Amino acid sequence: MHRVGVLALDGVIPFELGIPSRIFGAARDSSGRPLYSVATCSLDGQPVRADADFELAVGHDASLLAGVDTVVIPPSHALGPVREDGVLPEALGRALAGVRPGTRMVAICTGTFVLAAAGLLDRRPATTHWRETERLRRLFTTVRVDPDVLFVDDGDVLTSAGAAAGVDLCLHIVRRDHGSAVADRVARACVVPPWRDGGQAQFVRRPVPDPATGGTAATRAWALERLGEPLTLVALAAHAGMSVRTLTRRLRDEVGTSPGQWLARQRVDRARHLLETTDWPVDLVAGRAGFGTGGVAARALPRGGRRLAADVPEDVPPGARAPRRPAQ
Template identity: 80%
Template sequence: MHHVAVLALDGVIPFELGIPARIFGAARDASGAPLYSVATCSLDGLPVRADADFTITVQHDASLLASADTVVIPPSHALEGIRQGAPLPDAVRDALGTVRPGTRMVAICTGAFVLAAAGLLDRRPATTHWRESDRLRRLFTGVRVDPDVLFVDDGDVLTSAGATAGIDLCLHLVRRDHGSEVAGDVARACVTPPWRDGGQAQYIRRPVPEERAGGLSATRAWALERLGEPLTLTEMAAHAGLSVRTFTRNFRAETGVSPGQWLAGQRIDLARHLLEATDLPVDAVARRAGFGTGTALRQRFRAALGVSPQNYRRTFRPVAA
């Protein structure tokens, strides 16, 4: 029996708190016997406030962590101080200090900040919710943050992106521990996909930034009206009345990327919009977004977002019954 301990900190988000019990609790062997025991604790064994209009009563205090094989840290808004650069509270640090060496440590969503503040992510790859990835990278420079993936498995330390990515991570652990058949059975019992294509990139909404007056904003607006055309760097520079070299230098200074990178990103964003908001065939989307062919769009789309255009459309524009 593999013992999973879930640490509920004050302000815990109920959805993520319940994921380990739901996923690990559904794992059974061929005879129907449970493969995991899951228990939830607070620091002192007392009820904790949820990030909702109720409190959560637990059966254990943090001494539970000392006997666990896997410790899970769900996100908690009450630890906002850590996300602002404050040190880990002494009570949390002391509780994590009782965890045995070799215990598997798992963080869901912004629970990664707790592991990072405890020094458990130093020189390790990790992820968190895409909205918080820059903050995690900035506060904990020793963490190798990957903002695009749904979860990161670094052996004995694992982290996930936000909310339902915690389901992906826990299913991955079941798969790693007991194989795909058991994980598939768990997924069917929970009515969730056993594996999701792509990563967080497909869920990040990138609003068009406000253009600053002057500079090259007029050329960028001009290019946005012509994304379906084969625009060249020379044509963009000519519109701005600059040499290619000067245009490229000024463009990067204003946007932080090269003209080619900016154009590619705008075309991907247009393709995403067309896939979400229209029923146009993929080849037509490719032409309107300036990729020319459906094959080119599929290659660029998968490289940028980790999924095919068809799968992206199924996710964000479900077919009516």
């Protein structure tokens, strides 16, 4: 069983603190056995003040972190020295020094500042809450800050944007560890989407679509039932009762991408799911996902089937071809 240790610091935000236990705790294998154990600690094993009108009792001190496979650091509003000066407090530095080499490190929201101050993000990509990305970039000039994404997976170090983006990151970890079928079951149990389109920029800049103008949700659901068919922009627009231009604008407002990107992403996800959960030949999977041939599907999916669909180029027309792998 994969062991997860969550470090609660004074001023911790309860919502984000509870995400690892809720998401990883819901992950089960096909026989119903838990796939993760989750334990929470503070630096000294004593209760911590929450960013609310209560304290939180924890079951462990920071020595817990030496024996886990993944360490998760939720955000705290008491990270003054780290967020203001980039300095890691001595007690926190000792706790992180006890983590075994090779342990997966995960930060939610401003927890990213802790990893950066510990030197774990030097010359690596990372993100944090959109309000804090400029501060992160200014304090830690060697960190490659991406302000527009919900989370960043850099192998053994993963970071997320604020609040609910921690759910997206933890679901991504489950998907990476155990496949999309398990992650989808977790998402269903927690009543959250298994994958959210778009990024932080969508929530910062885009207004909520006016319900009176009509949306694209029904058309997107209709398209998901027909991914194996040669869907076109014209067909999508006709189903929505909109012009192509209006459909494109509305869909971008709602999910943060063009219709072509959205459709290509759904096809990649469908192909990945079928490859993981069936023994169908590649050509059959390709046809059911709308790629046409196995060769096209192979170019769309990465080695291991985990290419992020957000890498789909902007100019891919719906149903035309699989996206090319971008230059790394």
